[in-house]
Amino acid sequence: MNEQQFDKFLNIETTGFQYGFPKLAKYHRYEPTPYSGLEQLFEVYALPQGANFLDIGCGKGRVPIYVHHRFDIPAIGIEMDPKFFVEAEHNAAQYLKKAGKKRSSLQFFNMVAETYQIKVKDQVFFFFNPFSIHVFREFMSNILKSYEQYTRTIDIILYYPSPDYLHYLHQDLGLDYYLNIKLRNEKNENERIVIFRLQP
Numbered sequence: 001m002n003e004q005q006f007d008k009f010l011n012i013e014t015t016g017f018q019y020g021f022p023k024l025a026k027y028h029r030y031e032p033t034p035y036s037g038l039e040q041l042f043e044v045y046a047l048p049q050g051a052n053f054l055d056i057g058c059g060k061g062r063v064p065i066y067v068h069h070r071f072d073i074p075a076i077g078i079e080m081d082p083k084f085f086v087e088a089e090h091n092a093a094q095y096l097k098k099a100g101k102k103r104s105s106l107q108f109f110n111m112v113a114e115t116y117q118i119k120v121k122d123q124v125f126f127f128f129n130p131f132s133i134h135v136f137r138e139f140m141s142n143i144l145k146s147y148e149q150y151t152r153t154i155d156i157i158l159y160y161p162s163p164d165y166l167h168y169l170h171q172d173l174g175l176d177y178y179l180n181i182k183l184r185n186e187k188n189e190n191e192r193i194v195i196f197r198l199q200p
Helices: 003-010 035-044 062-071 082-099 133-149 163-172
Strands: 052-056 075-079 106-110 122-127 154-159 177-182 192-198
Touching: 003 062, 003 082, 035 062, 035 154, 035 177, 035 192, 052 062, 062 075, 062 082, 062 106, 075 082, 082 106, 122 133, 133 154, 133 163, 133 192, 154 163
Parallel strands: 052 075, 052 122, 075 106, 122 154
Antiparallel strands: 154 192, 177 192
16 A cells, blocks of 8 residues: 555555754754555564553654554653644544544653653554754653663664664674664665564
């Protein structure tokens, strides 16, 4: 299925880009994650059992809705832009209406990511370059504090990872790749998915 067909299948509308540009330079423009990339990710990656999945900078909600549909697990989207948040909420309602699934396991929050309080079951964090390295460091600091408080498997998924993100996780934190997925039919070396894992 192409992008429009997948949206139609899920009863949502997530194509298109953003309305102008973010007001703050440290937050990046919206671009929906291609469904083809998500399909390739989950061909080789298995979610930790009992995990919550979080999309940081979720835009119109495509990734959390896709994950919720495919795995029937709690999925959360965090989006600071109020227009995108409204669209994500609308998409969730349309999807759940068609799918007949529980609302409680699909949630969206309208806030800047750094203020989100990480829960013990929050174990999988998905990033498609939503903000600058400075914000990413701040969010990762919250993840690490949560990990120290409640030691568990935590996966950091980077879609089209920025060199700054990779350098920070690999060099500064000393984390090794758990998975490095080269996307099919892509020529740029950044067109891949990299996963880092924290585990006891």
